[in-house]
Amino acid sequence: MIYSALRDLVRTKLGQPDLDPTELDLFCDGGRHELESRGQYYFNAGLKDHTLVSGEGNYSLTSTPSGPNASAANGFNLTSYKEHRSLFIRDVAGTAWLGLPIGSWQSGLDMLPTTSAKPQMAVVENETLWFVPTPNAAYPVKLLHWNWSANPAAGTSTDEILTRWYMALLYAACWVGRKYITQDPNAGKDFEELMLEQVELMKEFTNRRMREPVNKISTSEAATILQASGGEK
Amino acid sequence: MIDGYLYKSPTEKKILTVDFSAELPSGDTIATATTGFTITSMAGVTNTSMTGTSAISSALLLITLNADGTDGLDYRVTATAKMTTATTIFDKFFEVRVRTKVKV
Numbered sequence: 001m002i003y004s005a006l007r008d009l010v011r012t013k014l015g016q017p018d019l020d021p022t023e024l025d026l027f028c029d030g031g032r033h034e035l036e037s038r039g040q041y042y043f044n045a046g047l048k049d050h051t052l053v054s055g056e057g058n059y060s061l062t063s064t065p066s067g068p069n070a071s072a073a074n075g076f077n078l079t080s081y082k083e084h085r086s087l088f089i090r091d092v093a094g095t096a097w098l099g100l101p102i103g104s105w106q107s108g109l110d111m112l113p114t115t116s117a118k119p120q121m122a123v124v125e126n127e128t129l130w131f132v133p134t135p136n137a138a139y140p141v142k143l144l145h146w147n148w149s150a151n152p153a154a155g156t157s158t159d160e161i162l163t164r165w166y167m168a169l170l171y172a173a174c175w176v177g178r179k180y181i182t183q184d185p186n187a188g189k190d191f192e193e194l195m196l197e198q199v200e201l202m203k204e205f206t207n208r209r210m211r212e213p214v215n216k217i218s219t220s221e222a223a224t225i226l227q228a229s230g231g232e233k
Numbered sequence: 234m235i236d237g238y239l240y241k242s243p244t245e246k247k248i249l250t251v252d253f254s255a256e257l258p259s260g261d262t263i264a265t266a267t268t269g270f271t272i273t274s275m276a277g278v279t280n281t282s283m284t285g286t287s288a289i290s291s292a293l294l295l296i297t298l299n300a301d302g303t304d305g306l307d308y309r310v311t312a313t314a315k316m317t318t319a320t321t322i323f324d325k326f327f328e329v330r331v332r333t334k335v336k337v
Contacts, residue, residue: 002305003305004305004306004307004330004332005305005334007307008330008332017238018235018237018238020234020235021235021275021307021328154306155275155305155306155307156303156304156305156306
């Protein structure tokens with residue numbers, strides 16, 4: 001289904017064929033957000049290769065440079081970054097990828113040395129990824145993460161949700177629209193229930209497609225899988 | 234807020250009738266100069282895939298949309314009329330949805 005077909009169906013289901021396009025896009029964007037705020041799906045998965053900068057401990061996840069020692073090579077530039085999954089690191093001249101635990105500031109500060117070294121863990125603070133200790137070399141890292149997706153800019157375009165899970169987005173957009181139009185938080189319960197059914201289907205399929213353990217796997221197990229597959233996802 | 238919408242297929246040639254009678258002061262007319270229309274994408278970007286011509290008929294601006302446009306796209310047609318005596322200018326906005334399959 002192309003995006004304009006979904007927009008036509010939302011107008012029809014809401015009984016508002018002359019719905020303002022700005023409001024219509026608001027409903028469709030809001031519907032997608034409702035879906036993706038309820039789970040992680042296979043089409044949100046991403047892998048980012050990056051190289052750390054010696055002497056720089058914090059990295060913006062969403063833009064390029066950040067932090068007091070920011071360089072142009074600093075940020076991960078994941079503009080649609082949602083959440084992290086797993087993190088891996090290898091020595092500069094090495095080939096083996098090792099899982100790098102992503103922990104809390106408490107555990108990070110406890111093991112914070114006074115000198116730079118190979119990072120032993122990472123901490124995510126909002127949109128910043130901290131490596132502890134601060135790297136002393138340009139270590140390659142791989143960040144498995146989840147992205148937010150967005151409705152296509154063009155009405156003639158489509159994507160995975162619109163191709164495989166269009167009913168989920170239709171119900172979600174109608175639910176958002178019905179609540180908006182009526183200004184009643186209890187409005188559109190029928191659409192909400194239909195949407196939640198679709199969300200469960202999407203979650204089940206994601207677990208099958210991504211082999212359930214991958215979502216819950218330990219970083220060391222994932223590192224083994226990564227190495228066995230030649231270092232690429 | 235749009236003032237109206239219409240569906241057309243890419244092969245249809247259709248007339249969009251824009252009525253400025255409510256805006257036209259008594260005894261005034263719509264001036265030829267400045268009156269006309271523009272077609273953009275809904276995001277306001279210049280489009281090249283949909284074209285048309287226009288003519289003034291009393292208080293009406295008749296916009297003939299040619300047999301073109303891209304299936305699946307929504308176009309914004311901005312109709313502009315300038316009053317001859319009052320020199321005021323009015324815009325009206327329409328959404329033209331080009332579809333070959335769904336016509337709801």
